[in-house]
Amino acid sequence: MFQRILVPLDGSKLAECVMPYVEELARGCDVREVILFRVCEPPTIRADYPPDLPVSWEEHVEQLTRYSQQQCALYLSEIEDHLKDLGIAVRSESRLGDPANEILDYAKKKDISLIAMASHGRSGVSRWAFGSVSDKIFRSTCVPVLMVRAPGCVAGL
Numbered sequence: 001m002f003q004r005i006l007v008p009l010d011g012s013k014l015a016e017c018v019m020p021y022v023e024e025l026a027r028g029c030d031v032r033e034v035i036l037f038r039v040c041e042p043p044t045i046r047a048d049y050p051p052d053l054p055v056s057w058e059e060h061v062e063q064l065t066r067y068s069q070q071q072c073a074l075y076l077s078e079i080e081d082h083l084k085d086l087g088i089a090v091r092s093e094s095r096l097g098d099p100a101n102e103i104l105d106y107a108k109k110k111d112i113s114l115i116a117m118a119s120h121g122r123s124g125v126s127r128w129a130f131g132s133v134s135d136k137i138f139r140s141t142c143v144p145v146l147m148v149r150a151p152g153c154v155a156g157l
Contacts, residue, residue: 002114002144003032008103008137010038011075014150015118019079021148022116026088036079036092037106039099040072068096100136107143116146 007022009015026034043064049057076092083090095102107115119134138145 002029004110004112005031005034005114005116006037006103006107006110006112006143007034008037008039008099008115008117008133009076009079010099010133016079017150018116018118018146018148021146023083023086023088025114025116025146026083026090027086032089034083034088034090035110035112036076036083036090037103038072038076038092038094039102040068040094040096042096043068065096069094072096099133100140103133103137104140107141112143114144114146115141117148118150119147 002025005022005025007018022034025031045061045064049060053060055063073092073094076094080090080092093106095106103115106112115137117134117137134147138147
């Protein structure tokens with residue numbers, strides 16, 4: 001039924017509460033592939049770049065972007081290794097940009113059959129001020145979504 005499960009993670013323990021469910025689904029439903037997915041903020045690049053630095057502005061921007069992308073991807077490797085140890089086919093992907101938009105775009109383009117994610121992540125309750133990534137995903141995709149309540153969640157907040 002679920003061939004490809006997309007698991008958005010933001011680097012927080014709250015977001016990782018979905019992992020036991022993903023593990024059970026992957027083992028029990030003959031899932032072909034689990035994709036761990038993290039979206040990070042693009043780097044902040046100062047506009048007052050000194051002209052006497054050894055690299056051009058374009059190279060500087062490319063270096064900072066590449067470094068941010070590498071740091072974003074690092075977090076996923078430990079979780080990926082754990083799933084591989086369990087015999088689950090897994091890979092990880094990372095992007096820089098707006099989390100909800102990147103997740104929705106990836107799910108649409110990559111034939112994802114289930115998005116599995118926590119109801120709260122790094123932003124926790126402050127999500128009400130900024131809008132919830134999980135809420136945007138849930139309301140904006142036609143892909144089935146498994147939403148797991150994060151520990152400590154208080155209904156009605």
